[in-house]
Each structure stands twice: as C-alpha cells, then as structure tokens.
Amino acid sequence: MNSGFLDKLIERIGKVRSVDLEAYLLRLADEKGFLETIFNAIHEGVLVTGLSGEVNYLNRGACDMFGLQREQCMGRPIGECLRGIAWADLLGVGKVVSRDVEIFYPQHRFVNFYIEPIRLEKPSATRQKDGYESEPVGYAVILRDITETRRSTEETIHSERLSALTLLAAGVAHEIGNPLNSLHIHMQLLERKLRRLPEALRGDLQSAVEVAKGEIQRLDSIVQQFLGAIRPTQLELRLENLNTLLRESVDFLHPEILDRDIRVDALLRTDLPLAEVDRTQIKQAFFNVIKNALQAMLPGGVLQIETALEGPFLRITFRDTGGGIPAANMSHVFEPYFTTKKNGSGLGLLIVRRIVREHGGEIDLVSHEGEGLECIIRLPQRDQRARLLPPAED
Numbered sequence: 001m002n003s004g005f006l007d008k009l010i011e012r013i014g015k016v017r018s019v020d021l022e023a024y025l026l027r028l029a030d031e032k033g034f035l036e037t038i039f040n041a042i043h044e045g046v047l048v049t050g051l052s053g054e055v056n057y058l059n060r061g062a063c064d065m066f067g068l069q070r071e072q073c074m075g076r077p078i079g080e081c082l083r084g085i086a087w088a089d090l091l092g093v094g095k096v097v098s099r100d101v102e103i104f105y106p107q108h109r110f111v112n113f114y115i116e117p118i119r120l121e122k123p124s125a126t127r128q129k130d131g132y133e134s135e136p137v138g139y140a141v142i143l144r145d146i147t148e149t150r151r152s153t154e155e156t157i158h159s160e161r162l163s164a165l166t167l168l169a170a171g172v173a174h175e176i177g178n179p180l181n182s183l184h185i186h187m188q189l190l191e192r193k194l195r196r197l198p199e200a201l202r203g204d205l206q207s208a209v210e211v212a213k214g215e216i217q218r219l220d221s222i223v224q225q226f227l228g229a230i231r232p233t234q235l236e237l238r239l240e241n242l243n244t245l246l247r248e249s250v251d252f253l254h255p256e257i258l259d260r261d262i263r264v265d266a267l268l269r270t271d272l273p274l275a276e277v278d279r280t281q282i283k284q285a286f287f288n289v290i291k292n293a294l295q296a297m298l299p300g301g302v303l304q305i306e307t308a309l310e311g312p313f314l315r316i317t318f319r320d321t322g323g324g325i326p327a328a329n330m331s332h333v334f335e336p337y338f339t340t341k342k343n344g345s346g347l348g349l350l351i352v353r354r355i356v357r358e359h360g361g362e363i364d365l366v367s368h369e370g371e372g373l374e375c376i377i378r379l380p381q382r383d384q385r386a387r388l389l390p391p392a393e394d
Contacts, residue, residue: 036059039059039060039061040059040060040061042059042061043061043145044061044142044143044144044145045058045059045061045062045063045064045065045066045111045141045142045143045144046058046059046061046062046140046141046142046143047059047062047078047140047141047143048118048138048139048140048141049078049138049139049141050137050138051136051137051138051139052077053077053078053079053087054075054076054077054078055073055074055075055076055077055078055081056074056075056138057074058070058073058074061143062143065109065111065143065145066081066082066103066105066106067105067106068081078141083105085101085103090113090115091115091139095117096114096115096116096117097113097114097115097116098112098113098114098115099112099113099115100112100113100146100150101113104327104330104367107366108330108366109145109147110145110146110147110150111143111144111145111146111147112143112144112146113141113142113143114141114142114143114144115139115140115141115142116139116140116142117136117138117139117140118136118137118138118139118140119134119135119136119137120134120135120137121133121134121135176219176223177220177223180216180219180220180223183212183216184213184216184217184220187209187212187213187216190209191206191209194206194209235277235278235281235358235359236278236279236280237276237277237278238276238277238278238279239274239275239276240274240275240276240277240279240282241272241274241275242272242275242277242282242307242314242316242379243268243269243270243272243307245277245279245282245283245286246266246268246286246305246307246316247266247268248283249283249286249287249290250264250266250290250305252287253287253290253291253294256291256294257294260294260297260299260301261299261300261301262294262297262299262300262301262302262303263300263301263302263303264302264303264304264305265302265303265304265305266305266306267304267305267306267307268305268306268307269307269308269309272307272308272309272314273309273314273381275314275379275380275381277359277379278355278359281355281358281359282355282359282379284351284355285351285352285355285356285377286316288348288349288351288352289318289352289375289377290303290305290318291348292348292349292375293318293320293322293373293375296320296322296323296373297320297321297322298322301320301321301322302320302321303318303319303320303321304317304318304319304320305317305318305319306319309381310378312380312381313361313378313379313380313381314378314379314380314381315376315377315378316376316377316378316379317374317375317376317377318374318375318376318377319372319373319374320372320373321371321372322372322373323369323370323372324367324368324369324370324371324372324373325365325367325369325373326367326369327367327369330365330367333349333365334349334350334353349363352377356377356378356379359379359380360379360380361377361378361379361380362377362378363375363376363377363378364376364378
C-alpha cells in the first residue's frame with residue numbers, strides 16, 4: 001500500500017463508506033503487523049527516525065544490540081537512547097552514510113551504521129509531470145554487528161605482529177641475555193672481593209653493587225617476560241583441579257595481599273570438574289590477573305574469585321573494586337607494551353591471553369569505569385563422567 005494510495009484515500013475519506021473504511025484500516029493494520037514481524041525476525045537492527053532525530057520505530061534486533069526497551073525509546077531523540085553516539089556526526093546531509101562505531105554497552109562490540117534519508121511522495125505544488133514530488137521525512141538506520149569480522153581482521157594483524165616479534169625474540173635472547181649473565185657473574189666476583197675490604201671502605205661500594213645487581217635482574221625479568229609473551233610453548237597437559245591452582249596462586253601472593261590490605265573472597269564451586277591444563281602456565285595466568293587486580297585497588301579493596309560451569313566451559317571470574325579501564329583503552333589492553341602503570345611492562349595480559357588461547361579457551365574483560373573490572377577466563381572442560389555405551393550388535 002503506497003503513499004499515493006494513502007493520499008488519495010485521505011482526500012476522499014469523506015466519501016468512503018464506513019464499511020469500506022473499516023476494511024482499509026484492517027488491511028493497514030494487517031500490513032503493519034506483517035512488516036513488524038519481518039523486521040523483528042532479522043538479526044540486523046532497524047531504526048527509523050524523524051528529521052530531528054526522534055525515534056519512530058526500532059525492531060527487536062536494535063533493542064538487543066543496545067539493551068533498549070522499545071516503549072521507552074519511541075518519540076525520544078536517538079541521542080538519548082544511544083548514549084555516547086554522536087548522531088549529528090553520523091548524518092550526511094541528504095546522503096547515504098556508512099560508518100563503523102565502537103560501543104561498550106551492554107557489551108564491547110563494533111557496529112556498522114548504514115543511514116539513508118527517507119523521502120515520501122506528495123502531490124506537487126509546482127505541477128510536475130507525474131504530479132508528485134519527494135519530501136524528506138526522516139532517516140532509516142540499519143545496524144549491523146561487525147564484531148566478528150573486525151576481530152578476525154585484528155587477529156590476522158596480531159598474528160603477523162607476533163610472527164615478527166618471534167623472529168626478534170631469538171636475537172633479543174642472544175644479544176641481551178648473554179651479556180646480562182656475564183654482568184651478573186662479574187657482580188658476584190666483585191661482591192666477594194668487597195667482603196675482604198675493611199668495613200669503612202665497603203659500605204658505599206656494596207650499595208652500588210646491590211643497585212647494579214637489582215637493575216640486572218630487572219632487565220633479565222623484562223627479557224624473560226618478552227620471550228614468555230610471544231614464544232610458542234609445548235603444553236604439558238594433566239588433569240588438574242582449578243580451585244586448587246587458584247588457592248595456590250592466592251597463597252603465593254598472600255604477603256602482598258596483606259600489605260595492600262585487600263580482602264579476597266573465594267566463591268569456588270565444590271563440584272567443579274577437573275581441567276586438562278598445563279599446571280605451571282595456568283598458574284602463571286592466574287598470578288598475572290590477580291597481580292593486576294591487586295595493583296588496581298586501594299587499601300580496603302575486595303577481590304572476588306569465582307569458579308562456575310558455563311556450558312562446555314569452566315569459567316573463572318576475577319572481580320576487583322579498582323577503577324576499571326577507561327573506554328578509550330579497552331581496545332588496546334592486549335597490545336604488546338600497552339600499559340597505564342608507571343612501572344608496568346605491558347606484557348601481563350598478553351601473556352595471559354596467549355596461555356588461555358593455547359588451552360583452547362578465551363578471556364574477556366568487562367570494565368565498570370570507576371567501580372572495578374571483571375576478568376573472565378573460560379577453559380574447555382573435559383567430561384570425565386562414566387557413560388553407558390550402547391549394546392554391541394551381534
């Protein structure tokens with residue numbers, strides 16, 4: 001039912017019989033319901049706005065994508081419904097626009113906004129050939145989730161970067177590692193000679209040697225972290241209790257936890273199945289995550305560690321009460337050497353993700369800026385329960 005038909009119906013509405021008018025209205029209602037059913041069935045989000053940006057329609061896909069309630073959005077400016085979206089910057093005056101936007105609520109994803117002006121025909125005041133002219137009445141917005149495509153592209157770029165870094169790693173290990181070992185040995189020899197000197201002469205020299213040894217150890221640690229972040233490793237898989245590995249990781253950091261006055265709440269599921277993991281590497285991943293959480297919190301903070309089942313995965317969730325991660329930094333946290341800490345190496349989360357992915361798992365970060373951060377690690381579970389086999393055929 002096109003707009004020309006509706007215009008003619010409105011012009012002659014006084015002459016239309018009530019029975020016919022009722023039939024037309026029922027037909028309009030049926031077509032409206034049919035179209036809404038179709039729009040709600042598609043996965044892409046669909047938004048229709050007026051010229052000033054007020055929402056006239058949105059489908060279920062748009063509501064799910066942005067966590068909206070349809071009734072609360074109708075008639076409101078689109079900028080109020082999609083907070084943080086610079087609507088005026090997205091519009092092209094009378095033009096079709098396609099822009100990619102990064103959003104963080106209700107979850108981190110990338111969305112393509114395809115915006116096309118809507119024009120309706122109306123009787124022409126200038127008596128054109130066909131008697132009608134088009135008038136802009138609003139905008140149609142198609143929202144497409146491009147997160148997987150974007151992540152696939154980022155994974156390709158990330159893989160190429162790691163390949164280049166891996167080639168560099170061998171040179172780093174040789175060119176820096178060997179001189180560091182030599183320096184460490186000579187510092188030990190120097191210490192032995194210093195012990196033979198009188199106490200009065202030994203003080204300042206001993207202090208300088210200690211500083212030099214500390215810097216050598218720090219450089220060696222940086223090299224080892226660099227190699228650990230990018231170097232492929234052979235997993236030594238065994239069945240392990242993740243709850244036990246978590247407790248051991250917390251116990252290892254117990255002095256720092258006490259020193260920072262942090263409370264650790266462990267909500268560990270007692271019937272958690274065993275996981276097939278590399279004990280050392282998984283503990284390294286847990287250690288890095290807990291260490292980051294401790295450093296992010298002020299004294300009196302709370303770190304909650306929870307284990308649970310999530311479909312075919314074992315889920316480990318770390319929740320801290322720190323400041324969270326600013327939205328602008330969320331897409332950079334897994335990049336090599338990206339850090340907001342004064343003395344951070346920018347390799348901790350990169351190492352965690354490598355370890356988790358080598359185990360067939362995944363890591364997600366959910367930031368509540370100003371309130372804290374959730375780090376969620378999912379590892380595939382191995383079903384060890386006995387099962388009844390079907391009877392053998394004769």
